[in-house]
Amino acid sequence: MRTNFDFSPFYRSSIGFDRIFDLLENASPNADSWPPYNIAKLGEDAYRIVIAVAGFAEDDLTITHEANMLVVNGAKSEEDEAQYLHQGLALRPFVRRFELADHVIVEGARLENGLLVINLKKEIPEEMRPRRIAIESEMTKPASREIEGGKAA
Numbered sequence: 001m002r003t004n005f006d007f008s009p010f011y012r013s014s015i016g017f018d019r020i021f022d023l024l025e026n027a028s029p030n031a032d033s034w035p036p037y038n039i040a041k042l043g044e045d046a047y048r049i050v051i052a053v054a055g056f057a058e059d060d061l062t063i064t065h066e067a068n069m070l071v072v073n074g075a076k077s078e079e080d081e082a083q084y085l086h087q088g089l090a091l092r093p094f095v096r097r098f099e100l101a102d103h104v105i106v107e108g109a110r111l112e113n114g115l116l117v118i119n120l121k122k123e124i125p126e127e128m129r130p131r132r133i134a135i136e137s138e139m140t141k142p143a144s145r146e147i148e149g150g151k152a153a
Helices: 018-026
Strands: 037-041 046-052 061-066 069-074 094-099 104-112 115-122
Touching: 061 104, 069 115
Parallel strands: none
Antiparallel strands: 037 046, 046 115, 061 069, 069 094, 104 115
16 A cells, blocks of 8 residues: 655646645654644634643643744643552643644643643735736827827828
C-alpha cells in the first residue's frame, strides 16, 4: 500500500505552497495520539484548541508560540511518593505540536476542569488584505478639427 503521494504535478501550477506540500509529505499517520485534543473553528478567523490534561497543574504545562508553530509541553513533577496499586492516569510527559498558518496568533490560554483551552485568531495585516484595483483608461477625446479661415480642415 502506497502512503506517499507525488505532489510534483501541483508544483507546476502553484507558487508559494511549498510549505503545505512539505507538511503533507511529512505528516505521520502513526503519530502519538496522547493527550487527546479537539480543534474547533469558532468563526471566520477564530479557532480553539482543547487538550485533555487531567492531572496536570498550570505549573506542569508550558505553551510556546514559535514561527508558525504552537508547542504545548507537559511534564509532571516527581513529588508524588505514593505506591500505586493501579495507575490508570497517564501522567507521562508529552509534547504536542500544532502547525499554524501565517498570521495566526495565540489570544490566550486557560486551564479549566482538566482541559487546557487555547484560543487562536487569524489577523491578516491591512496591507495583505484583498483590495480592489482601479482600472485606468485614457480618456479618448474625439479628434477636433481645426478650422482655418473658417474652413474645416
